[in-house]
Amino acid sequence: MPSYTAPSKDMQYVLHDVLNIAASDIPGYSDLDRDFTAAILDEAGKIAAEVLSPLNPVGDTVGCKMENGVVYTPPGFKDAFAQMKVGGWPGIDMPEEFGGQGLPYVMGTAVGEYFSAANQAFTMYQGLTHGAASTILAHGTADQKATYLPKMVACDWTGTMNLTEPHCGTDLGLMRTRAEPQADGSYKVTGQKIFISAGEHDMAENIVHLVLAKIPGGPEGIKGVSLFIVPKVLVNDDGSLGARNAVSCGKIEEKMGIHGNATCVMNYDGATGYLLGEAHKGMRAMFTMMNEARLGVGMQGLAQAEIAFQNALAYAKDRLQGRDVTGVKNPDGPADPLIVHPDIRRNLMEQKSFAEGARAFLLWGATLIDAAHRKGDGAADGLVSLMTPVIKGFLTDKGFEMTVQAQQIYGGHGYIEEWGMSQFARDARIAMIYEGANGVQALDLVGRKLAQDGGKHVMAFFDLVKGFCNDNAETAGMGEFVEPLKRASKDLQTAAMYFMAEGMKNPNAALAGSYDFMHLFGHVCLGLMWAKMARASQAALAAGTDDPVFHQTKLVTARFYMTRQLPMTATHLARIQAGAEPVMALEAANF
Incomplete structure (x- = not known):
């Protein structure tokens, strides 16, 4: 196990x-x-x-x-x-x-x-x-906060988000769930939602569903969507639990992974709901939850990569297979451990450099959220908004890829359930899909976030990287980290300029390159993190740290990322600059 x-x-x-x-x-x-x-x-x-x-x-x-x-x-x-x-x-x-x-x-x-x-x-x-x-x-009223938050913060009551319906996923303007106004100010919510994680379970005495629905007579499409609090069990005025609401679980989905979480079809049959936030402004309120969830999903990509790597590393050190081509390393055994072989090392170094770089990236993003919320830093808020699709999309794509690479270390044993490696890959796979599939994250990044506030936030990121490179240009030993970062950042800037030049006259040129741009951006972010870690470890070694091996290992791993992973920015840029024609040239009927 x-x-x-x-x-x-x-x-x-x-x-x-x-x-x-x-x-x-x-x-x-x-x-x-x-x-x-x-x-x-x-x-x-x-x-x-x-x-x-x-x-x-x-x-x-x-x-x-x-x-x-x-x-x-x-x-x-x-x-x-x-x-x-x-x-x-x-x-x-x-x-x-x-x-x-x-x-x-x-x-x-x-x-x-x-x-x-x-x-x-x-x-x-x-x-x-x-x-x-x-x-x-x-977004709640004072009464809503007092009623629900103490119980939810304690997890005596749990919560969900209900967006997707059988006929619409990303295009929420097509939703059919309705919320009929009642004389007492409540609403009767009717409709069906699918793929609702933790929609029903036995671990809490109440479940507070946040449900997107349309109020009849409102604007068409996404502009007519509102958000409602629909508790599984109604709450009395004194805070005690009352009657069961008209919401039920139709079934649990059978799925590829995360089997321990109940992914439910939820039926709302005139369930009592309460407007959360303003009418017809539901997406604005729901994005509070979705943006937090997207950062959490990015963390899931890192987390599954980390546990998969830990187990693959242990297996590579223990499993005897073949002999080191440069000389026997385990003379008392019938073979050398897997970890002596260069291709196994490559695989493990890719996993290690991703997990450690992603951890720094995610925690840095969390500090931006704290700066935005705790001190009202608008620049930090804009920067983390720009980074959200990168954190979600890049970390989950690469996180899944790393679980597959970890599984590969085991050879055939990785495909056998008793070793547990397939669970990491299966559980990681959903992170690329829910809370906005990664293709949608890429479209959000290129279609909305780049131009947000006149491009101020992406320019702030470029300035941040430039400032780091300038500050460390003359620092002894930092050249091997600064120069690759500068090249990668230039690739990112070139790609952004390409979108600005081509996007208006040929929108498909930008959209066809959006996924590559998200990965290009992700590599630059991890490159920046590794450069920061290299600087920190060099400073620790210079100060006479009592753990030199740890910091020397950081520098070796940073060099690996800079030389073996960060150069992928050039490949992504070349794909972006190829434009839409190679992607769109084949007629749909000819696929």
């Missing part, structure tokens, strides 16, 4: 050596010294390794069961959920006034990686609740 060890040493390194969070002027960050974050990370790591990870294969093999309309989670899930609640983990970064611990979002992100790596399907129950609670916090 696979195992998991929380990468706390690396997490501390990114938080303190690279991001230097304790010295930040973001409110709440001055409390995040090494000892404090270590205490949190160590405890979260224990829960991930000892409680959640052993349940991961259970969730995969047993899955959720539905009997007489009741959904039962896999054995052990309820007890684990209770432990998470007792520890206050679901509300670690939620406001104290509603029962949360009030820590910065960056700490919720850090521990969230542990939990998601150890058991992605399980962690989705509290993750979706967090997103739903954040949406009510941002």
Whole structure:
């Protein structure tokens, strides 16, 4: 059975050596010294390794069961959920006034990686609740906040998001779910939603569904969509639970992975709902949850890559196969371990450099969210908005790719279920699809985010990279990291200029290159992170660190990324500059 060890040493390194969070002027960050974050990370790591990870294969093999309309989670899930609640983990970064611990979002992100790596399907129950609670916090009335948030922050009640319908996925303007106004100010919600993660289960006494629906007489299409709070069990005026609402689970979907999470078809048959935010402004409110969810899904890509890498590395060190062409390394055994072979090393280095670079990228993104929310930093808000499709799309694409590469280390054993590697690939696969398929993320990046606020945010990113390169141009030993980063950033700028020049006269030219642009952008972001880590480790070595091997390893891994991965920006640029013609030339009838 696979195992998991929380990468706390690396997490501390990114938080303190690279991001230097304790010295930040973001409110709440001055409390995040090494000892404090270590205490949190160590405890979260224990829960991930000892409680959640052993349940991961259970969730995969047993899955959720539905009997007489009741959904039962896999054995052990309820007890684990209770432990998470007792520890206050679901509300670690939620406001104290509603029962949360009030820590910065960056700490919720850090521990969230542990939990998601150890058991992605399980962690989705509290993750979706967090997103739903954040949406009510941002758009709810005072009464709605008082009614729902304390219970949701504690995960006594869980939450969901309901967007997709059988006939429409991304094009939500086609939705048919209706919300009829009632005399008491409530609405009667009628319709069917599909693919609803954690839609029904036995781990909470109530489930608060956030449902997109149309109020009759409103604008056509997406402009007529509103958002409603539709609880599974109605809440009385005194906060106690009342009658069961007219919402039910029609079935649990049978799917490729995340079997431990109940993915449901939800039927609303005149269910009582309450408007959340303004009428016909539902997408604005729902995007609060969707943007948070997209960052969380990007984290899932990293998390599955991390646990897959950990197990592949252990296997490569243990499995004896063949002899090292440069000389025997294991003279007392019949063969050398797999890890001596260059192609195995290449595979493992690709996994390692991705996981560590992605962790730094994700945590940096979390600090931008904290800067935006805790100190009202508009520039940080704009930058993380630009980065959201990159975090979601690039990290989940590459995360899935890394789980497949980890599986490859095992050869035929990786295809056998008892080793557990296929679960990581199957669980990672959904992250490329839900919360907006990655093709949609690429379109959002090129079609909306590049030009947002007159292109101010992408220019700010270019300036950020340029500033780092200029600041370190003369730093001893940094040339081998700065120069590749400058070349990659130039490729990104050239691609952006191409879209500006071609996009208006030939929109397909931009859209055909959007996916490559998302990956080009992702590589530059990880290149920037590796350059920052190289600088931090060089400084640590120069100061006489008591762990030189750790920092030397960082530099070796940074060199690998700069020489073997970052040059992919040139390939992506060439594809972008080829334009739409190679993509669109073949008539649909001739495929």
